[in-house]
Amino acid sequence: MGRICDGSRAISAGDHVDHGGERLRYRVTGMDCASCAAKVETAVRRLAGVSDVVVSVPAETVTVVHDGTTASAAIASQIAALGYKVGRHEESSGLGRERGREGEPGHHLHSHGHEEEGPWWRSRKGLLTIGCGVALLAAYAVGLLFPSIERGAFLAALAVGLLPIAWRALTAARYGSPFTIETLMTIAATGAVIIGEVQEAAVVVLLFLVGELLEGVAAGRARASIRSLTRLVPKTAFLETDSRAEEVPAESLKVGSTILVRPGDRIPADGIILSGTGSIDEAPVTGESVPKQKTAGDKVFAGTINLDAALRVEVTAAAQDNTIARVVRLVEEAQEAKAPTERFIDRFSRYYTPGVLLVGFLVVILPPLALGASWGEWVYKGLAVLLIGCPCALVISTPAAIAAGLSAGARKGLLIKGGAVLETLGKITIAALDKTGTLTGGQPRVTDVIPFGRSERDVIALAAALETSSSHPLARAILDHAAATGAPIPPAASVTAVAGRGVAGSVGGLDLFLGSPQAAAERASLGEDGMARITTLVQAGKTVSVLLAGDRLSGVIAMRDEPRPDAREGIQALHRASVSTLMITGDNHRTAGAIGTALDIEPRAELLPEDKQRIVRELQSRGHVVAKIGDGINDAPGLAAADIGIAMGGGADVALETADAAVLHGRVLDIARMVDLSRKTMTNIHQNITMALGLKAVFLVTTIIGITGLWPAILADTGATVLVTMNALRLLNVRLEV
Template identity: 40%
Template structure:
């Protein structure tokens, strides 16, 4: 879809109810495209959504889908789920089955071709296949050959050559399998519907001194939302009053509730468990994190995966080929070899039924719908079938260090003042200097001073200067102090850093710590070692990835080699690359791709954007808190939890395996059935079992992806 087309036309999105198969969705899309005033249209079968470019009323759209009795509503509305009793919903199938049994009994008592038997079978065909025939005949008139057209031709052909019983059996089997297929697809789509029902549709809002229930569509940014214990958040916002623990499982997949206090961010759809919270709304209902997740999941299901694109191309040539084969089977033996016409017309009809590509067409989308829905429920947002399949084939994973394998929160692990230096007085001066710094490690030093109750905020610093890439300097009490890297003091001191101090620095760096040196331009006064704490589950995650068959895990960092190696050894990655600039990370990812073909990169989605973009699959940590991660990454782990990565790899590999199984099975079973034509053993009921049975088994096989758990 070109940008010009999107801009030049009104774009409207609708929800669709009533799809029974992927082929029907494609036909509906074609019908909508032919409507006056519509320039283009696209169907998202997995999410049951229609996007229309141009002008079309709901009545016109429903008329375009009349062959399936489709119902259309605007995207923001929801269908009312009507619970119909099974017997009422499928009364025509049950009546058809009753007539089939009567026909069989009449055949047993009066002979198979007797009038009572034919009448009962005819009633079974008409009652059970009325909707099938009306659609099939319309399609046949317009030369549109889908499953219903082929079934209609086959059943009418069976009646013409006197196979009334088989025609009735085929109608019953078709109706049952269609009902089961619809149920299976609804089950797969339920994962999205459950996401849509997570957030409440209204909230208690305070405006001025008044409080009242307001629909989420009418809530404005800046409104104060009051959330009582046991209630769900209706909107994203920031806590301005109160303290509580909030269950964020719906958004991030975390099972353990998270403590929330003033200034903490909360998300729509999360559950307030304990205290009363007052939350200032920060986003409109369409911009909340859960709304973005739903939108991205639905869009992900519309994106064609490589295997789906292959299947679509294959089916385009496969269906006409099958029709030619069916015609050949029906006419060649009688014309060339004098064989019985009714026998071979019957065989041709059976080929027509068995050759329908329903199972093949649905083999990929149902797997992708199920897998992406399962991932979303577990706090992993996969933004397309292509990324799901690519992750399943990944051989190497590159990790950013800070904030991914480590917590990204530096702490002071050692403070080593030199002989004759007043420990607290000097640390107060260093903290006062760092208070003016933008360096990530400055907060660790200030936190250390706060723990010791040192009055660094009262210490006056003059002539503060940042020495880019080296450190900082400033004057306190008419004396100039420096805080920076060992390299800075090698330049400052006339004879460089003394060997005994160098030995201490090297030892600390080998432990994975970043060492800062403090002092003047004539002497070193202290060493401060700062370390980024490794996540508790990093080692376990790396071990699980190796057990899943990932050949290479590489840690990429801008930190020094000593620190990098210490962290790498601690978590168990197979390789470490240190002292890398962003462009170096990018070059290394390209090098990895040339060696391993498919490479994933996991980072925070912001700092590592070039490397994430260059990898086969870019994975962002903590997507729930950052719009950038949601927008830029191929996959977002919604919680700041590395433990979701092995689950994502396991799910994608299972999905890839099931897609391959489905394609192989749906083609294999048709080949076997077609070979039965040679000895003349292919019957209509075998054909319907081969086609509808394959479709049903493919769908049920895909639903196994719902059972993949995050353990």
């Protein structure tokens, strides 16, 4: 994921590459984090004639600007030498479709991550991880059966995983990046072997490979989820030609064309209704829980669903410019424009590892040369310094705490995608929450039943009789309420849908109509009391259905997507954690205002996906660290743009994949629990680093002045590793306070 690492520069609408030369774009698979991006950028910049390099990890692209003196094949070869698969990337006019040819030069054995499509276990990194795991298990078995060759067995198992890592470190160093995380891992494993901890070295290498594999799988799934958005748009459309409808590919539709959209079909293009009236489910685009009534002159969006009437629609945007295509581009741009957090251990190793080597070297040579001291004594002390400086404790300090924090969160239904996400969660200053499916349950429910001349039970029973065969969300709300209250549902006859108005039928010879207040008022007088009640309900942001029996008002049923039971408590918990809140929704102002008042949260309503993303950007420009919480496809751009995107459980797959974290149980309170988990994990990490470095500092001083030697130096590292691990494991039983 883009937020986990840094070092990459992103291509976005506001990031312009130097156009003073030839511009080439390559598709590079296998880049999963910023250390990948940094290695690629450093390597390509070393080529003569290259003036600019822009690496985008989320889009898997590398853009190079050069003066024409460097051949394209040479650039591809430089990237491929690092272990990535390279192909020329040409943008088409469709929804991000690509054409490319694989680069021939270079080798791919040590590529970083899940570089090929398909199951992870078939990828090169997957095969390497499995091979290392099998070798480690075999070494344990050999050690039990033949103790005399146990060390050799573990050395062989270590070599399976470490040699490719060491090769990557050497290759990166050759192309200008000598102190990468691969270098750190190689030094750590080698140091462990030197002090006799061959088993520990082999296990640490395996865990490193597993972590890299999981990161690659997550990155690949996130990319695939964005591409899957385009599946919302149907492949074909019915194009009107000479008064008849001909089925054609949806991507061939041109602006100005007229298409026929049948009941139940997804709309294949953005457009304006020419004729017809019906309900449109716009949840995929706006997130609004209740379908909207649309008629001639109204706009419709690609990917939305026409529920109950045939429509003739004039196309207003080509396939590459429709609403879904814009959402895809917004998500990609938001991910590319990230400034991801660099892994702490990689950043620190840039200075720590070479520093330790330098200190050890100086300890060996300076006293003998400058003071005439004994070479034997100071070589011994220099070796002790190198053992003290072994980064094993540091390597495990942060990952151990992160792994424990992530595990603790998972046990509580808090899915957090990586250490950088866990770290940033504790820094958020404002949470922008979607309404439908996030603060509310996502489905309308009956809130009020007002009878006129009948009992509430009769009103619900008669309404349910008309709605028995309907799958409309409002119909389901009435049927669910009838079931919950035990109202008997009598059989209805001659039930017919009145397009855009309601449903009519008869029960026991009594003619009934259930529909909107406007449609009901055209059929019968609702009276002053009835209109007053309806007005009050509508002003409360509720959807109202009116039941007529013959020509008389018999009842009013109000429905609304109600707040989750813990929504208000969850918002208050965020406020106690010093996190401000804001509700952003595609729903109408009236409904949003009513929910906002009930939950004590500022509402912003009638927003499209790009509006939500714009609000996130505005908050960030004011210095806020923004968390965006949502559950729908329409939330994907905002989730990607925010510093932290959190998906609510049960939401759309693309929201879950685009987001950095997910609340699997759908509790608003869990957002505050995530913040608390992050802050406690970061406290644990700071404790670990203090212990690891503190012990090393103490033993460094005692070694230099001659109090301790090699064995205490070994204990300084292994002891620190034990302490750090035990401290990190405390997080598994952490109690989250909100």
